[in-house]
Amino acid sequence: MAKPIMQRLQAQGVRLTDQRRTIAAVLDEADDHPDVEELHARANARDARISLATVYRTVKLFEETGILDRLEFGDGRARFEDSQRAHHDHLIDMDTGEVIEFVDPDIEALQDKIARRLGYRLEGHRLELLGRKIKD
Amino acid sequence: MAKPIMQRLQAQGVRLTDQRRTIAAVLDEADDHPDVEELHARANARDARISLATVYRTVKLFEETGILDRLEFGDGRARFEDSQRAHHDHLIDMDTGEVIEFVDPDIEALQDKIARRLGYRLEGHRLELLGRKIKD
């Protein structure tokens, strides 16, 4: 399991405010890919003193601190997930928009090989498969 | 080689206007991944009677018609490329923003296998590798 975000913030010497604590807790409990508006809604349910602007600033801070990964599923909004969750890629159901997570070691290895072949050290990647459910 | 976009438009019964002809020509000649502003600039160089709004509308039309693929490299702007160009993925140089195209049959096959394993028919995918050049 990933360490609580609060601990990681503390370790990095980030100033701990009520807002950040609340947002960190929301993120710790999330097992999906919320966008900023969704995070704001969840955080506000716990503490109404959290503005949208703060969520934006916090999410950017967390991303810069390496705590969050920013995802883009092509709907115009940024989505976020804990960077210490086990690595995975996404398969998006083109009919429902549902997001399925998966991991495949072969793909990971292959990507590394390709980058190296092109003269690059792989620092990250985004892989989204788009598909439709096979009816049986 | 891919068929000229004009021909594909015609085949689909899309109304051919001067603006669409010009934008189609610009796209036929592009071998990079221009964003809307860039397309507008290139189109305007040929015919000043093309507004930004029209480029947006055209690009959306072409995407819906299956003529263009929309790409997102995480810089907030949508980028486009001819969907009939030979399929490839992208490696993005994290230092310079340069985009390198590559194809790897193994990765294509693997993706298909993964989707099927999850109960999906693969309809498309987005793969971007992020890396830094290996200094020698």
Next chain:
DNA sequence: TTACATGCAAAGGATTTGCCTCTGA
């Protein structure tokens, strides 16, 4: 105490749209 965080509202950048005019077929 004091540098940094937050709220609020205004500003920005990308993209879309209403409305009226123009044009391709």
Next chain:
DNA sequence: TCAGAGGCAAATCCTTTGCATGTAA
């Protein structure tokens, strides 16, 4: 002819920012 296309400017959506105030350390 006339439904659809384009120009222009206003509107929208997501995100960032300036400024005055609040607060963690």
